[in-house]
Amino acid sequence: MEAQEYIESGILELYVYGLLSEKENLEIAELAKKNTEVDQEIISIEKAIIALSSSFSPFHSVENFQKIKARLELKHGKVFDLKPASKSSQYIGWAAAVLLLLGLGYQTMELTKTKEAISTVGNEKNKIQRDYAFLDQQNKQTEKNLNIVRDIKNTGVTLGGQAVSPKSFAKVYWNQQTKTTYIDAAGLPTPPKGMVYQVWSLKLSPVLTPTSIGLLDNFEGNSQKIFAVSQTDSAEAFGITLEPAGGSLTPTMEQLYTLGKV
Template identity: 90%
Template structure:
């Protein structure tokens, strides 16, 4: 530790008070011999203790007080006890009280700042964990969607927009071996409140026969807009209509949004 660090650390006060170990006392004494600034700081502390102890109720034991006083007299001659007026002592007392209050206020403020900083860090950590979990889930959904699109066993059926919504489109991924069926509904507008898209597998001959294979529920919360519907045994075409929440037993043809042949 450098000399200035000793001065600023408060260890010299402990040395003067006699609260250090023997090893530390020897170390400080040796440093004071070789460093004028340290020696002068120790003398300054000792003089301050003598002055304060002579002015009002002593904060030090008689033994420590006499030791410090004797040390000063050896170095600088007779130490004259200070006997300030009562008014001066009163001012010193008030000043000490103010300093104490200021110190407590500062410590409270710093503690509050520290607590706020810890709280902020905790909130940031929680947010990062939530974002990480969300991104992890999104990554899984993206991989799942890519696997569906890339599966060469899936037959892709494009559904074009119809009169009610010419710009709409969708795509069906149908594995005719496993019968699994997925709908890519990214080309459909968000359904109005209280309405839901319903998917139909269609047989075109000898008569048009629609079979409901599922609803595209939770449309807005599905970021990939890939929906798994019921297994499809056979289909000649697929269509998607807009129906009241819960679906309909038969398609509302006036609300046919997309249609496509296999």
């Protein structure tokens, strides 16, 4: 560390107060012997402390005062105490100290407010980013669903409500070339806990033959209620039943919610 760096770092003040380790004290003492600028800075600090201690004794113990005064006398001869400050000067000094503390308190309070404001802005920014990502995802899903509905290659099959739920309805979008199948289940009520809707492709002749093509999982989490199910090779009708979670091997006809012919 260069001499100027020692001066600017505040370590010389700690040296004068005797707050450094023995190793650091020896290092500063050796530097002061070799460097006049550092030695003069130490002397200036010591003189300033003597002056302040003479005027405002509450800030420095008698022991520290005598140590620094003795050190100066060894270097420069007799050190004369400054005249005691007048009462008005003391009051001015104390008032200045109080104002300084108030100023520091105000600055600390403003800094805290600024940090809180920055934190609030950061939280708001994160919330906006999350909202944007959610809306962007919803927008993409809406565009995808519109493309399904508008695709002229898709055969739309309307499924009407049955005895167990006459007001229910649904719609199947089936591309007979690619075999892709989508279910619009917006007309179905939310299934009870532990139950799930299961979609069936049906052959009506020579005998009724149902084939499961998928479950409408996460019904409440799908806000647009359009679900992709398994590819359908052939079907004469589609039906949706309410089944226990995980689905069933055959449809529960008593829980047939919707049915429609192709």
